[in-house]
Amino acid sequence: MRRYTRSIILFSATAMLLSACSKMPDHAKYIPKDAIAVAGLNLKSLGKKIAWNVITGSKLFKEMQARIPQKGAKDAMNDIQNSGIDLYNTFYVYVKSDTRSKGSSRITGLVPLSDAGQWEAYVKKVFPAATITQHGDRKEASLSSGMYVAWNKNLMIMINVLNSPDDYDAPTAQPAGLVDMSAEMDNAFTIQKDNSVTADKHFNTLAMEEHDISFWLNYDQLMSQYMTSSMAQRMNGVSLSNTLWKNAAFTVGFDFVKGRITGDMKYYIPEGLKAMGTEFGTTNVDKDMIARLPSQNMDMLMAAHISPKGVKAALDTMGLLGLANAGLSTQGLDVDHVLDAFTGDMAIQMNDFGLHVVTVKDSFMGQTVVHQNQKPSMSMSYAIKINKKEDFQKLIDVAQQNGLMAMTLPITNGYAVPLDDKDSIYILINDQYVVASNKYPYASGFLGNAYTGQKLPEPISSQFTGNPSAFYFDIQGMLKNIDPNISHSAYDSAVIVNSKKLLNNISLSGGGFKDNSFSYHLDINFMNTEENSIIDIMDYAMKINDARQAKDSLERAALKAANFSF
Secondary structure: OHHHHHHHHHHHHHHHHHHHOOOOOHHHHHOEOOOOEEEEEEHHHHHOOOOHHHHHOOHHHHHHHHOOOOHHHHHHHHOHHHOOEOOOOEEEEEEEEOOOOOOOEEEEEEEEEOOHHHHHHHHHHHOOOOOOEEEOOEEEEEOOOOEEEEEOOOEEEEEEOOOOHHHHHOOOOOOHHHHHHHHHHHHHHOOOHHHEHHHOHHHHHHHHOOOOEEEEEOHHHHHHHHHOOOHHHHOOOOOOOHHHOOOOEEEEEEEEEEOEEEEEEEEEOOHHHHHHHHHHOOOOOOHHHHHOOOOOOEEEEEEEEOOHHHHHHHHHHOOOHHHHHHHHHOOOOOHHHHHHOEEEEEEEEEEEEEEEEEEEEEEEOOEEEEEEEEEEEEEEEEEEEEOOHHHHHHHHHHHHHOOOOEOOOOOOOEEEEEOOOOOEEEEEEOOOEEEEEOOHHHHHHHHOOOOOOOOOOHHHHHHOOOOOEEEEEEHHHHHOOEOHHHOOOHHHHHHHHHHHHHEEEEEEEEEEEEOOEEEEEEEEEEOOOOOEHHHHHHHHHHHHHHHHHHHHHHHHHHHHHHHHHO
16 A cells, blocks of 8 residues: 555656646647747746736836827726736747738737636727627637737737728728638637647747747748749849758747846757758867957957868858859869868957047038047957968968058068058968958967967856857947947937946857757846846836937927927
8 A cells, every 4th residue: 555655646746747847838839830930928937037017017118108199009008917818828929921912921929818708808998999709719809909819718819910001091991901810810720730830849949948038930931931032033043952941940048037138049950961060060269369369458259160161061052162163263263272271260359449529620611610520449350260371372362463462561471451541451470370450469469479368358268268159249348438428419328328337248159069950148248237137128228218208308398499489
């Protein structure tokens, strides 16, 4: 008896554990697998971070209501908590081709219901002009917002209405698009299991991760549709095989956490391109190249290892290798000469960004006019690691034949490309690297290892040397050299001041290839690390809204004064 009791307890505990695990929302089965894109909003997850009544009771929410001209829409926003909508579930919006109009797309929303009767009462209250009709086990209505809705006891589906031009001149008339809306709803509510997006393993993986916001792009459907729309004609008859995108998809999930927004992205490639994916996603960015970069006043850095073998394989798969060789042959080169010249490691960097006021003198009708302009300044550097020096020299020889001039400075293998009377691009070369910069000290310092001892910002030191690609943007470093008083209005100054208080930096890294996909991770880091990033975003939006209201008030007062003076 004890053995059976233990078995029952074990079975119950396992069942409870499985029920607590992530699972896909049941209404996801109503998303067709030929949808081009699907976005999901997980209100259950977001509700744990910020209560709905905090949003609806905020000053910003009330301002949004005040700016909506339709009374029905205002009432809809105000009473949403009593609408019968399940606000602790996931909402989906998908886009697919629309059979009602050639070349158009249909936007469809899936809204789970907790109380269908309460939803119907909500429709009657907020949209009194709407006519509710019965269609089998569901009800349908056309809302004043240009949406056609249908619902059963668990789910409401919204489809955008395609209006004819005459509909906008006669708002009381029935839009022509409503004629076939019931048929569209029949299709929306009767999707077979094999035709549902839930049959797609990439979508399932994303849905089971339960991100706050999710996005799935059906790259296969998008490209297939794009290539059939006379795309081959625009490409001069060059046709691309669907093996490049068959079953390919892009997914991203965003989460709002304390002090930052995180994002996890994956790009799934076709099974037949797995070998190519391995070429692109196994080698990390070169450490020595990153260490040579000047870290002082660094505002942006982007680096990647792009496999030369992978590039050649991609050209071959696309049927463009022969065309590329034919084009390069006119210069005595081929694809191998170009690709073998480099290891595939490259980096682009921005330092010393600033926005300054400059005095400008213009001539207008014989008179000299003096005014002030805003002028940006920055240092840009681009570095590439050399693989075979002899192949690289062939590229330099071709460039020289086409006008690249050697520098007059006392250095070897240096070139200058004048931009104007003050600025030039300096190209310096040694046996390992070629570096181009608009600042000669940065280019020469890179080759001479002058910056190797400098300490790089933390996201760079950890992410740029352990991934095939990475990106870093120092928002604070960039904004610190922008004077709020440089703007022409109090509103612009408010945007600059509050933006400085909002975001710290953005970093993106990844590119590793695993399970037939490239993976990336994004961090949007906020200055305030003690609050959830949703709170920070709402606070920022309210402050910008207040500044905009003050601007509008001043403009109205100025206009009134001008009218009064006349």
